[in-house]
Amino acid sequence: MKNYDIVIVGASTAGSYFARRMAEKGFSVLAIDKSSREKISPEYDVFHMEKKDMEKYGLPKVKEGDGICEFIFSKQDMMSAYSNYPKAAPTEVVGMHKHDYIVLMNDWAAESGAEIIYEAAFDSLIYDENGKINGVTYEKDGKKVTVSCRLVADCSGIPAVVRRSLPDGYGIEKFELTPDDILYVVLRYVDFTEKKGRWLQSQFWLAYKSWLAPSAGSDAILGIGACFGFDYVEKCFKQFEKNARLPGYTVKKIEKGRTPYHRAPYSFVSDGFIAMGDAACLTKPNCGEGCTASLVLEQIAVDVASKAMENGAYPTREALWSINKLYNNTQGKEFASLMALLTGVVRHSPKANEFLFKHDVIFSEKILGGMGRELELSVGDMLKIVLFVLIGILSLNIKISEIRSILSGLINSGKLTEHYEKFPETPDGFEQWVNEAEILWKKAGKLSDWKPEL
Numbered sequence: 001m002k003n004y005d006i007v008i009v010g011a012s013t014a015g016s017y018f019a020r021r022m023a024e025k026g027f028s029v030l031a032i033d034k035s036s037r038e039k040i041s042p043e044y045d046v047f048h049m050e051k052k053d054m055e056k057y058g059l060p061k062v063k064e065g066d067g068i069c070e071f072i073f074s075k076q077d078m079m080s081a082y083s084n085y086p087k088a089a090p091t092e093v094v095g096m097h098k099h100d101y102i103v104l105m106n107d108w109a110a111e112s113g114a115e116i117i118y119e120a121a122f123d124s125l126i127y128d129e130n131g132k133i134n135g136v137t138y139e140k141d142g143k144k145v146t147v148s149c150r151l152v153a154d155c156s157g158i159p160a161v162v163r164r165s166l167p168d169g170y171g172i173e174k175f176e177l178t179p180d181d182i183l184y185v186v187l188r189y190v191d192f193t194e195k196k197g198r199w200l201q202s203q204f205w206l207a208y209k210s211w212l213a214p215s216a217g218s219d220a221i222l223g224i225g226a227c228f229g230f231d232y233v234e235k236c237f238k239q240f241e242k243n244a245r246l247p248g249y250t251v252k253k254i255e256k257g258r259t260p261y262h263r264a265p266y267s268f269v270s271d272g273f274i275a276m277g278d279a280a281c282l283t284k285p286n287c288g289e290g291c292t293a294s295l296v297l298e299q300i301a302v303d304v305a306s307k308a309m310e311n312g313a314y315p316t317r318e319a320l321w322s323i324n325k326l327y328n329n330t331q332g333k334e335f336a337s338l339m340a341l342l343t344g345v346v347r348h349s350p351k352a353n354e355f356l357f358k359h360d361v362i363f364s365e366k367i368l369g370g371m372g373r374e375l376e377l378s379v380g381d382m383l384k385i386v387l388f389v390l391i392g393i394l395s396l397n398i399k400i401s402e403i404r405s406i407l408s409g410l411i412n413s414g415k416l417t418e419h420y421e422k423f424p425e426t427p428d429g430f431e432q433w434v435n436e437a438e439i440l441w442k443k444a445g446k447l448s449d450w451k452p453e454l
Contacts, residue, residue: 005150006022007031009031009136009154009162010279011102011116013105014155014294016102018298018301028113029109030117031115032122032138034122040118043258044098046070046187050292051092051093052092068100073093074091075201075202076201077089078204078205082350085354086203087363122162123139124136133272151315153301154274155276157277158279160275170273171269172270182261183260184226184232186224189215189220189252190221200219200220209225210222210244224237261285263336263441269324272314280294296331317427321426328420332423337420348402355392409444416444
């Protein structure tokens, strides 16, 4: 039986990054993936990463014309339900061919000494006499292979095959994502009949969870996401197409995929285990992007796990616990806050959306341009919101029930931020923290709790 320090299940972005960084630290790393090298990460042709994130985490660089980079854009506008009142949300975004970039990341991980085995499907975990993880079995070429290790990282995506296989009471939630907890995404690669104006630059419509991005192979990519399944997504797209007043276009190809839309597990770690990437629901609440969203946790995990495994030590739950603390005090609280905010503010009609965009209330550049960061509203901001909410109600542009949902989103957002800042330093007190978090998340609800009439 071969021995490794770390076994990673899943070799897409999350798995490749963790493999590279831990191998650089001198650990022996094995990453397995059920797909072949030729078919790894086949869901989409083109995906996006913010350039600043790629630079911050030292990801492999690409450039236009290299066959991997499809486009780079730096301007994006948030649009109202009827494509008016743009709010600038500047950021430099790199669009890349996903499969090609994942292969590049695989090779990048291998360069540091990590071993990658394709067409190797996770089978089960192995435990020692004390019930702690100390190995993995996987299937390769019809045979079961057993390897020993000190740490297993679940980077298997939405199925979370390792996390969900853990025994009850191991310290990690085993929830399975349902259609209510997933954003079903449809991408249309289109050519417009009129090639001019803003239809050739990036835009985002929060009212429909839809976006437009430039594309080198076509005029644009029209994307839309929704819970409940692909049939419901198509119904949403028809409303979006009509209300947003899209110009004429022809469709060159259509792609479909999924991304988690569920709060992250309360704890990512236990004895000899850590959950990462989509397996830990680490996606940006405002857009569903998960490739770089998981890197905050992973960089923390690299530092903490390296110390926990020094001199051959076994990484216990206690030794890995600060991964939870450091993450939930940073991106964890920001994502929780934003998810609660969006869950409340999306529950309104296109008419209400148009009114709020017009008057720069709630859907303002300050709020929309800062998505993904902790929300800070001044007294002046709050007074403006109250004033125009009253005007909207009196003018019949906004329903009281819509305002109640929006204000609830704002309140729940703030409460979850405060609660995640109080995440316990050690496992002591964790159970009480979880009980309080459950109450807050129940109040906040889920995006899928509201299904607009189409």
